[in-house]
Amino acid sequence: MIQSAPLPPLAQPTIIAVALLYFAGVAAIGYWAARRTRTARDFFVAGEGIGLWALALSAMAATISGFAFIGGPGLVYTVGLGAIYLVLPAGITNSMGAWVLAKRMRLLAEARKLITVPDAIGARYRSPMAQGLSATAILVATVGYMATNILALGLVIDAIFGTGLTPGIWVGMAIVLAYSASGGILAGIYTDMLQGALMALASVLVFLFTLRLGGGMGGLSESVLAADPAWLGPWGRMAPTAALSLLFVFGVGSLGQPHVVHKFYMLRDPRKLRWYPLLMTVALILTLLLYFGVGFAVKALVSRGELAPLVRADDATPTFLLQYTPILLAALVFSGVAAAIMSTVNSFMNIAAAAITHDLPVAFGTKVQNELRWGRISTIAISIVAALVAQVSGTLVALLGIFGWGLFASTLVPALAIGLNWEGATRAGAVSSIATGLVLTLALETAAFFKWLTVPQGVTIAGLALVASMLVFFVVSWLTRKTAAEIDADIRLVMSV
Amino acid sequence: MTRLKNAALAAVVFGTAGISTTYLAAFFGDGPVRWAPPVFVVGVACIMVGMMVLGAATDRGVGRLAVPFAFVWVLLVGGFAWVFRAPQSGDLWLGLPPAAAIIIYGIGFAPVLVLPLAYALTFDSITLRPEDIERVRAAGAARERGE
Numbered sequence: 321m322i323q324s325a326p327l328p329p330l331a332q333p334t335i336i337a338v339a340l341l342y343f344a345g346v347a348a349i350g351y352w353a354a355r356r357t358r359t360a361r362d363f364f365v366a367g368e369g370i371g372l373w374a375l376a377l378s379a380m381a382a383t384i385s386g387f388a389f390i391g392g393p394g395l396v397y398t399v400g401l402g403a404i405y406l407v408l409p410a411g412i413t414n415s416m417g418a419w420v421l422a423k424r425m426r427l428l429a430e431a432r433k434l435i436t437v438p439d440a441i442g443a444r445y446r447s448p449m450a451q452g453l454s455a456t457a458i459l460v461a462t463v464g465y466m467a468t469n470i471l472a473l474g475l476v477i478d479a480i481f482g483t484g485l486t487p488g489i490w491v492g493m494a495i496v497l498a499y500s501a502s503g504g505i506l507a508g509i510y511t512d513m514l515q516g517a518l519m520a521l522a523s524v525l526v527f528l529f530t531l532r533l534g535g536g537m538g539g540l541s542e543s544v545l546a547a548d549p550a551w552l553g554p555w556g557r558m559a560p561t562a563a564l565s566l567l568f569v570f571g572v573g574s575l576g577q578p579h580v581v582h583k584f585y586m587l588r589d590p591r592k593l594r595w596y597p598l599l600m601t602v603a604l605i606l607t608l609l610l611y612f613g614v615g616f617a618v619k620a621l622v623s624r625g626e627l628a629p630l631v632r633a634d635d636a637t638p639t640f641l642l643q644y645t646p647i648l649l650a651a652l653v654f655s656g657v658a659a660a661i662m663s664t665v666n667s668f669m670n671i672a673a674a675a676i677t678h679d680l681p682v683a684f685g686t687k688v689q690n691e692l693r694w695g696r697i698s699t700i701a702i703s704i705v706a707a708l709v710a711q712v713s714g715t716l717v718a719l720l721g722i723f724g725w726g727l728f729a730s731t732l733v734p735a736l737a738i739g740l741n742w743e744g745a746t747r748a749g750a751v752s753s754i755a756t757g758l759v760l761t762l763a764l765e766t767a768a769f770f771k772w773l774t775v776p777q778g779v780t781i782a783g784l785a786l787v788a789s790m791l792v793f794f795v796v797s798w799l800t801r802k803t804a805a806e807i808d809a810d811i812r813l814v815m816s817v
Numbered sequence: 818m819t820r821l822k823n824a825a826l827a828a829v830v831f832g833t834a835g836i837s838t839t840y841l842a843a844f845f846g847d848g849p850v851r852w853a854p855p856v857f858v859v860g861v862a863c864i865m866v867g868m869m870v871l872g873a874a875t876d877r878g879v880g881r882l883a884v885p886f887a888f889v890w891v892l893l894v895g896g897f898a899w900v901f902r903a904p905q906s907g908d909l910w911l912g913l914p915p916a917a918a919i920i921i922y923g924i925g926f927a928p929v930l931v932l933p934l935a936y937a938l939t940f941d942s943i944t945l946r947p948e949d950i951e952r953v954r955a956a957g958a959a960r961e962r963g964e
Contacts, residue, residue: 401917408925412865412889415932420872423945430950431957537912554900554916560854561839568836568861590950594940598933605929741871742826776843784840790833810956817875817949
């Protein structure tokens, strides 16, 4: 879910100045990182040389797209407490990810010098097919995710600089591409640190404003309860199982997000993982304060009659910032929106380039000679494809934007997250579950989007695909347990320590 | 250790089956099913906690981590059980209606105070020891040498 409708015009001198300052900072970091990127390992896994703060902030920045700042508050304004279930598992997911995946992924880098998430799947099952299939799923989801994010970035740049949408898309893409293609993930990690810090700061400041304006949480609640008590009910305006489906998809599905999991390879010292869940969780919670705070405050203001009901829910953040906060803070948040989108796009560029340059050749039994050069070329090619897709019909972009998270979850959670922790998982189970997730997500999302299929109330396709791929994984692994291939000794050790 | 991992895996399978059942009921039943939300909650709790145990369990077991894992399961199931039965009231708890407060402060925020600290405080004894890293490095090197 991401911004797909135009934002109100934001072209004010302070907003433009802060945005220019931010872009200059990003460019400087990109230039610095590009000079330090000399090998494919630098390009794809930052030479396994990043520290804990860089890991936590970049993982947080990659997790949160512009949706948390624009679409999310709009969703809260519309459906009330039900929208909270998207972010409710955040208090658990980072610790869960640390226990389930962080240590094992980082140790796989020690044992095998792996550089991609499909690499881990290939090594676990001794299966180029599983590696290639998971890389295909990542590529499909990534291009869709990138297209929607680049469209959103184009909208933000258009709103700030008045460029028009098409130039906004290409200027935004060119900025991200400039540092991503030259500095790879190393540039991405250090720009993500700037972007993550900016997002967290902007979110906290805006949340404090919402509390001051609304008379604290109590004041906000009383205003909303007087006009629309159901909004603050346990499920908001959603059906209980629909809200709980979000909890499932965004809780369990967090274990299958390659743009976050991939970063575990990059930590310099595995023992620094100790404080990763704490740092990542605190950074994530702080950055998500705006998501809830702005939607809640705008609903309270509308309930009190101090603000006209919004014509479009996505106007919640721009309206609140431009009318109720100092212009400098508004400028900071709009740069934060661009930062959130750019950090996500950069991560996707990198994993998609790795899928093309590294994983798919491995699946076909070959190896690219100069992975650094082809990584850069792939990054440029994918970005151009994504920007072109962003320019074509809104229908296609909207469809692509829907299934990204769910496709990652349904294809990677069983084979990767469960498979790295359960020796009974088999190659056939992994391949079947990845194929199930890929086919079900694409077929059902397409059918639902074009209204060929009506999904019952309370069911989400992402949840359905995830649960189906998990069931297939368990059943096929059990059925093929007697013919399962041996696990390599070093991989078995990584799975057992 | 194997028994613990098997139990964790059974919890994940049980949770997956529970959620599948609620989806099937939604597709083939007439309208919303009353038992679906509680089954869904138990399913999600079993999968999330089961995955944490599966990830944390080593040949040393999970040790003291059993307490935070149990806490999260009880918090999820107990918190939502309270929400399902919570009467409407005009009171505010920390600025929110009681059910909303349980969801946001309890289910959403309380794990933040427990899980990351539990991870950090047991890291050396349960999660990753220096000798584990050395063993993995040695295994990787042996593989490269073709041993």
